[in-house]
Structure formats: structure tokens, C-alpha cells
Amino acid sequence: MVYEAEIVTQRKIADGCYRIELYAPEIARAAQPGQFVMVRTSITADPLLRRPFSINTVDRERGLVKILYRVVGRGTALLAGKKLGRRLSVFGPLGKGFTVPPSGRFAVVAGGLGIAPLYFLVQRLRALGNEVTVFYGAQNRYELLLQEKLAALRVRLFVATDNGAAGFKGTVVDLLRAEGIPPVDILYAAGPGPMLRALAAFLREAGIARAEFSLEERMGCGIGACRGCAVKVITPEGPVYKRVCVDGPVFLAEEVVWE
Amino acid sequence: MVYEAEIVTQRKIADGCYRIELYAPEIARAAQPGQFVMVRTSITADPLLRRPFSINTVDRERGLVKILYRVVGRGTALLAGKKLGRRLSVFGPLGKGFTVPPSGRFAVVAGGLGIAPLYFLVQRLRALGNEVTVFYGAQNRYELLLQEKLAALRVRLFVATDNGAAGFKGTVVDLLRAEGIPPVDILYAAGPGPMLRALAAFLREAGIARAEFSLEERMGCGIGACRGCAVKVITPEGPVYKRVCVDGPVFLAEEVVWE
Amino acid sequence: MKPELFVDLAGLRLKNPVVTASGTFGFGIEYARVVDLAALGAVVLKTVTLKPRQGNPPPRLAETPAGMLNSIGLENPGVEAVAQDILPELKRRGVKVIASVAGETIGEYATVAERLAAAGADALELNLSCPNVGRGGLHFGSDPETAAAVTRAVRQVAGNLPVFVKLGVMGADVVKVATAVAAAGASGVSLINTLPGLAVDWRRCRPILGNITGGLSGPAIKPVALWAVWRVYAATRLPIIGMGGIMSAADALEFIVCGATAVAAGTGNFVNPRLTVELVEGLNRLLAAEGVVDVKELIGAAHRRSG
Amino acid sequence: MKPELFVDLAGLRLKNPVVTASGTFGFGIEYARVVDLAALGAVVLKTVTLKPRQGNPPPRLAETPAGMLNSIGLENPGVEAVAQDILPELKRRGVKVIASVAGETIGEYATVAERLAAAGADALELNLSCPNVGRGGLHFGSDPETAAAVTRAVRQVAGNLPVFVKLGVMGADVVKVATAVAAAGASGVSLINTLPGLAVDWRRCRPILGNITGGLSGPAIKPVALWAVWRVYAATRLPIIGMGGIMSAADALEFIVCGATAVAAGTGNFVNPRLTVELVEGLNRLLAAEGVVDVKELIGAAHRRSG
Numbered sequence A, B: 001m002v003y004e005a006e007i008v009t010q011r012k013i014a015d016g017c018y019r020i021e022l023y024a025p026e027i028a029r030a031a032q033p034g035q036f037v038m039v040r041t042s043i044t045a046d047p048l049l050r051r052p053f054s055i056n057t058v059d060r061e062r063g064l065v066k067i068l069y070r071v072v073g074r075g076t077a078l079l080a081g082k083k084l085g086r087r088l089s090v091f092g093p094l095g096k097g098f099t100v101p102p103s104g105r106f107a108v109v110a111g112g113l114g115i116a117p118l119y120f121l122v123q124r125l126r127a128l129g130n131e132v133t134v135f136y137g138a139q140n141r142y143e144l145l146l147q148e149k150l151a152a153l154r155v156r157l158f159v160a161t162d163n164g165a166a167g168f169k170g171t172v173v174d175l176l177r178a179e180g181i182p183p184v185d186i187l188y189a190a191g192p193g194p195m196l197r198a199l200a201a202f203l204r205e206a207g208i209a210r211a212e213f214s215l216e217e218r219m220g221c222g223i224g225a226c227r228g229c230a231v232k233v234i235t236p237e238g239p240v241y242k243r244v245c246v247d248g249p250v251f252l253a254e255e256v257v258w259e
Numbered sequence C, D: 001m002k003p004e005l006f007v008d009l010a011g012l013r014l015k016n017p018v019v020t021a022s023g024t025f026g027f028g029i030e031y032a033r034v035v036d037l038a039a040l041g042a043v044v045l046k047t048v049t050l051k052p053r054q055g056n057p058p059p060r061l062a063e064t065p066a067g068m069l070n071s072i073g074l075e076n077p078g079v080e081a082v083a084q085d086i087l088p089e090l091k092r093r094g095v096k097v098i099a100s101v102a103g104e105t106i107g108e109y110a111t112v113a114e115r116l117a118a119a120g121a122d123a124l125e126l127n128l129s130c131p132n133v134g135r136g137g138l139h140f141g142s143d144p145e146t147a148a149a150v151t152r153a154v155r156q157v158a159g160n161l162p163v164f165v166k167l168g169v170m171g172a173d174v175v176k177v178a179t180a181v182a183a184a185g186a187s188g189v190s191l192i193n194t195l196p197g198l199a200v201d202w203r204r205c206r207p208i209l210g211n212i213t214g215g216l217s218g219p220a221i222k223p224v225a226l227w228a229v230w231r232v233y234a235a236t237r238l239p240i241i242g243m244g245g246i247m248s249a250a251d252a253l254e255f256i257v258c259g260a261t262a263v264a265a266g267t268g269n270f271v272n273p274r275l276t277v278e279l280v281e282g283l284n285r286l287l288a289a290e291g292v293v294d295v296k297e298l299i300g301a302a303h304r305r306s307g
């Protein structure tokens, strides 16, 4: 579960966004859509903690785990500086991923790098022969990643950008509002907190069978021991804190208390 | 005085020993034999402090500062991992170097990496046309560095190794005892603490005009402000602490209190 | 030949000196898929209170230079859940268990301790530095008399189980508190708990933690922890569980030569989930390389060299 | 447009909030060849005592994770040398000077302070956490009454110079000590001094520092320093010189939004000898980028957002 994984590819795919491929056959074999790994970005004590990243997809034959990441701070900057052949300590796969039913109709709503775990999910759903509609919003058209790959999976794809340079002009939630939600069994979503909150509000009005959201929170251990990654969730017994790392990162939209 | 210097060469020259060349023209121009630089080995907070290294020699025309170093801990290990083209923050030249009189007869006693600053000195003394005898000891023959370069300077060279695989069998102080100290105006020495202490004791018996030793101590600031690099020195007013970084690193052997 | 790693920690027989730091290893079971729990000296459980506690609002973690802040707020399922479900499970797995106890009153400490002792804990650790406790928010551990009173109350209900008192370094001098709790019946002390700290996002102009302040742990605090272990050992020769920034077997040996009989991995578990077992391996390797046949020779050994 | 960096620190007019941490910048002159001293808000001198002090035996420094330990032991040439040679030289260079004072008795604090005031210091800083001082080794700063007594004595001889009291966080609650010295006439407080710490070489089986223990500084302690600044500002609104691990202008702004009026570069000077001037440049850059026109707007601003 903790591997010294060699970096097989490290490529800039947009301004500040990178894709890294790691040789970690056991993780590749076990990974499910929505799960994540925790990566050490330095072997020194600074920065200290591992960084969580969703599994963007795996190549089981070649034993590869792929991650999409954006440089937002020191850890990701150090990661982007690592060259091919270097080894990274990778811990995973971790967390409870998305529900993947054998059949049904599905919609996926991605904001920015939220596409990372959702792409893996879409791959899986399509491999099972299911219909998938993808709503995908990003700040600008350069940050609309993986479009060809999504096209190759033959999904219905709707995109949005803040300035309308590609697709709908507005947020992905505006887009969804404009297009209307297709009749689906499950709607999946991942993206920045404010987007998920707005989407949750919209879905409450819209009424939908089941919505699964992938959440993010700062993490310590990644395996449920430290209780650092608390998210408030409604239960029949009232609100409780659950752990994003093991109770999630995927939660039902309706159970999350947005604060 | 603080430069972001590009790494122009990084070469392993013996087991655990490296030579690095840095492009830092101002330092190359100003450097005197016996002076040192302080290098940041990481841009993060761990390891935090700069590491002091003697200037092994400079190439003024090409603007290069050369350092010989041995990997003994984290800082030097990180240094050894740095590739060509990377920039290192280098602070210097620092400290008071060796006396370089225009003429005279000189002996140099080097233990291990003590050869680093002494090589620069020998270059200078030879350039002035002076006779120099070099006594040089190392643990084994692979760690007898720069032998060809010393030969090219046409010095009288005596070497010693712990097991006698090259030259005299024993320490450089044993070698000196066996050969006898030639009549010289100044004897210069650099090397590990225990060697310098033994040498100082021997020189006290032997009686010698002037002996200049390059000392090492852990350093904070490198420019005399923090008083972290204290060494006890005899003065007419009694023993006082002096600062290795600015009062040295070169001290008269007879003034140092060996504790 | 393999060095001897067995240590006797105030009567608690540990197959090696490596234990876990309370709160960083959950109830052990969370780590069972990466670590063989029975291979450790002992597992110190997350601090347990009488009633379940929800903990503090998120964010609960912030990274700092070579360290981290946490403001978990003693989230735990309460003593009954631990006594009924968790302790038996750990015993079944052959794990040696040190149960960590906190309360809002001295009485609560005693009640929780008694319940955990009855449920099969091998030893108790009293967390005297938990926030929001009795006496107007004063920490039990910051004052020698209060610390002694808690210790006395727990000692009475703990039968012959070893009782360790966990101390921080803020407030009263740690040597005074250690001396006081030893006189009140503590078998040893656990050093150190987190230091107080705060992280702030200057652009958003507010503290990062939901609780504003938190506890600082990790390598950053190692020198302070070694200082505390050194002084308490020098003054009291009490058995000590040392912790604070242990990331490697070399770090563990630093605590041991300063006076710790056992060492706990805390924040280091997050950085390296297999740290605990790697500490055991590392101790074996380093001691063998130095020709040390028994780790016990090194406990407090730096005091003997430094007079 | 350049942001306004001028601050009024308890009556001391600083062209910008950047000062130096006592003991890490010598008497300023050592740094003059890398830093334009007159470009800084002020230079805080190394602590001065009545008589010259030799300091502690080496080694005096040890590196720790994201920090360092020092056991310099207040080596200094004594107040006369500083008053006669150093202060006039700094004044000639147009440097604003805060002189740091220590003594073995309250009387000595007053004598040294009076001499430095007469020699032209612009303000005084009382180092109450120096070791080997009166009252059986107790630190003056670890007890509110003693701290107040020292402050009162110095206040009486300091004319109308601002007097800052420098505190650590060990011993009595820093808020209590700050409140006590403010009542005794302190103009503000400097937070924080080093934490106690120890480093050990387990193979050689002895502490690394010649003095065994030392003071921990650097980024490792930044969260503790921010915690102290936050609490003292919240409780007292005293002018604060904040320090502890400042390595960048962003770090400096963290101290400012928590309540510091000025910020001191300490250990960071060793890592980057030009840190002080780069902090001034960095403050200009960051504030301009965020559209902050006057740094004073940010002093304590995180309290206003967090209620």
C-alpha cells in the first residue's frame, strides 16, 4: 500500500496543470474510480505531509497510475519539478469511490480538476456500455482537459467556460440549469467547494434520484485514524462529522452540510 | 555577496567526494586562499542553514568557483544530487584567508579534504615562484585527491595513507615526524580537528616560525554577527572566544586552545 | 546477532520500545492493513472520554514548517464503545494496549480509567493537556497539584495497571509536574504533548483552523521534546515514553539516550504509514551496526557521558 | 503606487515594519556590507550586559528540523563598548537603533538601560529570558511580578524612550506577563524569544551543544510565535514586535494580521543575509498586488474577521 513508484511520465498539459504517470502495479490493479492516493512531495521534513490526489485513471497492463494536478502551493510545485525516473512514495488506493452500477443512465458534472476522478468513472461506466452525459466547466478553454479522451469514449459532452470562449458562457452549474438535467439514475460531481455547494442547491430544487459528490479536505493520515479530514454530514441521529478519507471522499450530496 | 550561481560542473572524484564548479564571477574575482563560501543546499526550511565550504580554487577568466566536498550528512547529500544548470545560492567569499607573502619557503600539511583550501594556497604560492613542500595524508589512496594537479604545480609532495597503500603508512603527522619539517617561513595546515590538534602538539616540540591552521566550526551567519562559531584563543589578556567565520577560519596554531 | 529490543516499561513488558502516540494512530485497527499491530511494543489508543465527542469544526489540520497543527478536539466514540467493541478486538489480535484517558472532571478521569482497565487495557495514559476541561479551561497538566489529584484518583481505580501521565511543556515546569504525579502514584510519564500554535492565511485574513488555535506536532518540536525528556530523566529517573517528531530509528535513539524507555510515533505515521514497523527494523539495524547488544544499555546513556 | 509602509511603533517612527531580532544581526555593522542598514525600520542590537560576557563553550549551534538551537550565552563586549563605539557609529549611518538590555539583577537592567539611552538608543528592548540571571536561575520573564519589577525600574531611567519587553512562552502565561509589564510602563512587547531545546548525537551518546541545552528558533517555531502574538494582541492591544521563523514577506504579513506592528528577521538572516531588505521589497510587492494601500490596515486584521 506504500510504494516507491517510479515516475514514468511527467507532462505539462495546460498552464500550471500536469499529468504524471507512476509505475505502481498493485495500486493500478486495485484502484476504483473516485479513490485517491497520497504522495510525498519531499523526502525532507518540509513540506511534511503527503498530498492527496485523485486517481485520474490507471493502465493495468502497464501497471501505471495516472494523476492530474494543478500547481497551487509548495507541494505541487515540488512535484512538478520531479523528473522522469525519480521515485515517489505513493500510498493508496485510499477511500470509498463512486458507486458503479452495472447498468443505468448517468450524468457527470465536473468543475476544473474535478474531471480527474470523474474521467476514471466515465471510462468504467462506458466500458459497461452505459450512456453517460458529461457537463464540464473550466475557467478558460485551455483548462478544459481530456476533451479528446472524453470524445473517444463517446459520451454526450457539454462544456462551459467562464468567458464562453468554448461552449456555454458561465459556470457548469449555469450550464446545467440551461440544458436541464437529463433523466438519470445517478449524477456524479467533483470540483471546487463553491461549485459543489451551488450544484447541491440546484439539485435540491431539481430533484434527482441520487447524487454522489467527491469532496476535498486537508488530510493527515488518509486512512481514518487522525480525524483531521472532518466533514459535517446529516444522519438520522443528527449531524455528525465523517471522515473524507475513509467515509468518502464520495458522499451523497443530500447528506453533506454545506457550511 | 549573495549569488544565485549556476552549477557548471558536478563530478564525483572519489567515493563520496565531489567537485562542483559554480559560475559566480564576483566571488571568483575576490576570493583569496583560505576563504570560504556558504551554500544553501535546499530552498525549503529543511535543512535550514547554509553549509560552509572552502574555496578549492577559482577560474577568474571563466568566472568559476570550485569546491571539493564530501557527503557526510543531509546537506552535502542534497548538494550531490543537484544537476548541471541548477542554481545554488552562494554567499561569499567569507573569512580571513592564509597569509601569502611575496617570497619565502613554505610547507603545507593537509589531512583529507583539508587539501581543498590548501590547493588554492599552493597555486598562489607557486605562482609567486616560491618553493612549497606538501605533506598530504588521507585514509586511503582513492582519497588522495588532486595529485596530478599538485604534481603539475611542481611541488615537493609527500603522501601518507592509513594502510600505506600509497606513500607513507600512517597519519600525515607521523609522516611529518618521519621526514622532519623542512626549514620554512610558514607552515600551513588544514584537516580534521584531531589531526590539527596532534600537529599543533608536534609543532610545539619541533619549534617553527609561524604555523597557520584553517579551523572548522558549525556556523550560523558566516559574517561575525551570531557568535555561533566560537573557538577559544589565547590572547595577551587571557583566553577569549574568537569567531571562526571572520576572525578566521585561519588562526595561528599557537593561539588556539585545543579542548 | 539481533540486538535485544525488549524493554520493561514500569512493569509493562514491551517486545520492543516502539509504541504509537495517542490520537495519531486511531484505535490501531485503522492501521491494521499496513502495519502488523502485534509486532509493536504497544498501541496507545486515541484519547477516550466518558461520552462521545464530536470534535471541533473543520478545517482541523494545517501544515507548518516541519510540522503540523491539529485541532481535532478529542473526537471519540466514548468509553463504552471503546470498551465494548475496540479493546476486545485488539486483545483478540494480540495487541498490547495502552488506553488514553481524559475527562472534564477528576471523577470522569477515574470513571473512564476504571472502565478501560476492566475492559482489558494493559496500561493507562492520562491525557492531562486536553482542552475544554474542568476548572475554567485550565489544563489539568499545567499545574502540579491538579495533575497529582487526577493521578491519585486514577491510581486508586487502576488496580495494578501501570499509569502514565502525559504532559506538555507549557505552564508549570515539566519537572515539577512530573515529580508531583510520580508522588501521586504515576508509573511514568509520556513526553510531550503538542505545543500551542496558530496558522493564518494573511490574504484571507483569518486563521486557518476552524478552532483558531491548535497543537503543534512533528519534527519541528523534536528539540523541545528531547529537552523535556532530558530534564525529567535527569531529575526523576522516571520511566518515560518519549515522543515529538520521531521520523526514523535514529530519532528514536535520540529519545532513548536522553532517557526514554519507550518511544512513540505520532505525526510520522502520516508521513510514512509504516513508520512504526520500520522503527523496529531500524532499531535492529542501527544497534547491530553499532554493536549494541541490548537497547536497554542506551536508556539515558547520554547523561552518563555528560555528567 | 507604492503602498505606505511607515508604522508608528509605540511612538517610535519606523519607515517600515522590518527590524532585526536581537542576537541574530550582531550590532548591525557586521551586516553593513550586504544590507543598507538605514533602509530598515530599525536595527535591534545584540543583548548587552553591564560587563563583557564570554558566552558559553562551543559547539554553540545545532541544526534541527526547520530550525536551529543556539547556546551563545549572551556573549557581548559590555555596555561601555557598545555605548562608546557602536551606538555612535550606527547613529552616524542614520540607523534607527533599538538596544537590547539584560542584567543579572534589576539594578543592572536599569544601569545598562540608562547608559544606552544616554548614548543615543532610539528605544530599548528588555531581554527577560536570558539564562544565568538573578533569583536562582529563574528567568525574569517567566513570572509576571518579576517582569513588572524590571520594567518599572527601566521605565524610570529611560526618559521618554519606548521600552519593549521581550518575552518567551515558557513559564507563566504570556498574556499575564504582557499585561503585567504593560501596567508597569512597557510601551509594547517583543514576541517571541526562543523555545528551550536540546539536540543529541546518539552515536557519540552526548548532547551536541557544549551547554547541553539551547534556544530553538527558525521556521519550526513560527506557529507558536503566531499563537503568542494572536493571544497578546487579542487580550491587550499592545504594540507588538513579532518574530519567530520569519523567512519571507508572506511570513511577515502573517505576524502583522495576527497583531504585530513590526516584524523582526532572526534566524532567517543566516539563511538569506539580505532577508531584511528583501522583506521590505516583498511587503511592497505583496501589498501592491493585493491592493493594500497602507500596511497599518492589516495590523491585527485577522481578529476583526474572526470575531
Ligand SMILES: Cc1cc2nc3c(=O)[nH]c(=O)nc-3n(C[C@H](O)[C@H](O)[C@H](O)COP(=O)(O)OP(=O)(O)OC[C@H]3O[C@@H](n4cnc5c(N)ncnc54)[C@H](O)[C@@H]3O)c2cc1C
Pocket: A036, A047, A051, A052, A053, A054, A055, A067, A068, A069, A070, A071, A072, A073, A074, A075, A076, A077, A113, A116, A117, A215, A216, A217, A218, A219, A249, C063
Ligand atoms: C481526496 C482529494 C483528492 C484530490 N485530488 C486532486 C487532484 O486530482 N488533482 C489536484 O490537483 N488536486 C487534488 N486535490 C487537492 C490537492 O491535494 C491539493 O491541491 C494539494 O494538496 C496542495 O498541495 P500544495 O502543497 O501544492 O499546496 P499548499 O501550499 O499546501 O496549499 C495551497 C492551497 O491549497 C489548499 N489545499 C492544501 N491542501 C489541500 C487539500 N488537502 N484539500 C484541499 N485544498 C487544499 C490550501 O488551502 C491552499 O489554499 C485533492 C484533494 C483531496 C482531499
Ligand SMILES: Cc1cc2nc3c(=O)[nH]c(=O)nc-3n(C[C@H](O)[C@H](O)[C@H](O)COP(=O)(O)OP(=O)(O)OC[C@H]3O[C@@H](n4cnc5c(N)ncnc54)[C@H](O)[C@@H]3O)c2cc1C
Pocket: B036, B047, B051, B052, B053, B054, B055, B067, B068, B069, B070, B071, B072, B073, B074, B075, B076, B077, B113, B116, B117, B215, B216, B217, B218, B219, B249, D063
Ligand atoms: C570554514 C569551513 C570550511 C569547510 N570546508 C569544507 C570543504 O571544503 N569541503 C567539505 O567537504 N567540507 C567542508 N567543511 C565542512 C562542511 O561544512 C560540513 O561537512 C557540512 O556542513 C556538513 O553538512 P551536512 O548537512 O552534509 O552534514 P550534517 O548532517 O549537518 O552533519 C553531518 C556531520 O558533519 C558535522 N558537521 C556539520 N556541520 C559542520 C561544520 N560546519 N563544521 C564541521 N563539521 C560539521 C556534524 O557534526 C556531523 O557529524 C567546512 C567547514 C567550515 C566551517
Ligand SMILES: Cc1cc2nc3c(=O)[nH]c(=O)nc-3n(C[C@H](O)[C@H](O)[C@H](O)COP(=O)(O)O)c2cc1C
Pocket: A220, A226, A228, C021, C022, C023, C024, C046, C047, C070, C072, C074, C100, C127, C166, C192, C193, C194, C216, C217, C218, C219, C221, C243, C244, C245, C246, C264, C265, C266, C267, C268
Ligand atoms: C492529529 C493529532 C491528534 C492527536 N490527538 C491526541 C489525543 O487524542 N491524545 C493525546 O494525548 N495526544 C494527542 N496528540 C498528540 C500526540 O500524541 C503527540 O503527543 C504529539 O503529536 C507529539 O508527537 P509527534 O510530533 O510525533 O506527533 C495528537 C496529535 C496529532 C497530530
Ligand SMILES: Cc1cc2nc3c(=O)[nH]c(=O)nc-3n(C[C@H](O)[C@H](O)[C@H](O)COP(=O)(O)O)c2cc1C
Pocket: B220, B226, B228, D021, D022, D023, D024, D046, D047, D070, D072, D074, D100, D127, D166, D192, D193, D194, D216, D217, D218, D219, D221, D243, D244, D245, D246, D264, D265, D266, D267, D268
Ligand atoms: C544565534 C541567536 C542568538 C540570539 N541572541 C539573542 C539575544 O542576545 N537576545 C535576545 O533577546 N534574543 C536572542 N535571540 C532570539 C532572537 O532574537 C529571536 O527572538 C528568536 O530567534 C526567534 O526568531 P527567529 O526564529 O526569527 O530567529 C537569539 C537567537 C539566535 C538564533
Ligand code: FES
Pocket: A218, A219, A220, A221, A222, A223, A224, A225, A226, A227, A228, A229, A243, A244, A245, A246
Ligand atoms: S485524514 Fe486522517 S482521518 Fe482522514
Ligand code: FES
Pocket: B218, B219, B220, B221, B222, B223, B224, B225, B226, B227, B228, B229, B243, B244, B245, B246
Ligand atoms: S557564524 Fe555567526 S559569528 Fe561566525
